[in-house]
Amino acid sequence: MDTCTTCGNSYDKAFTVVTHDGREHIFDSIECAAERIAPRCAHCNCRILGHGVEADSSNYCCASCARAGGLTEIRDRA
Template structure:
């Protein structure tokens, strides 16, 4: 029976996650605990980035607004295309 490295729960359905370049496996009992431990945080607001996020000038951001607040104006959350 595995033990979650975040909450310490002993659970028969734990899973392991290996990050690229890291030989050690992380053991979790839920995706919630895995996100808490491994998801990057926005350099501006600190929210956990569960999706793709945005990267620029060595920073990681949850959205273009947060990147702009840190002086990076070249990013967009989405593009606008004309719809007919």
Template sequence: MAKCDQCGNDYDKAFQITQAGRTWTFDSFECAIHKLAPSCAHCKMRIIGHGLEDADGRMFCCDHCAEESGVTTLRDRV
């Protein structure tokens, strides 16, 4: 079995995610999200979708949070 890097649960169906050359082991997608997903710079919610990024690299979960933080332009990552 493998131990989850987020909660410590030892689980026989654990999986691994590799990001930027580093590998983590998780027992659930919930733990993976809590460990790896960025947080909104305004409301601190975990960003599960694409989110929005301003020119300074701050991430936001939605346009409302970006506007509430005074962001007037967003960075196009296409």
């Protein structure tokens, strides 16, 4: 059994995620994976689980948060 990188739980159905920089993480759930590797919104601090918005070296969960962060040109829809 592998041990989850985030919570330390030993689980026989754990899975491994290799990040873009080559680091390996073992998780027992998607929740633990998200907690460890999903970026946080620069405005509201929530976990970004979808596409989000990346601008000026910051990540935002949505256009509203990007605008609140000073990026006035960001829109949800064109």
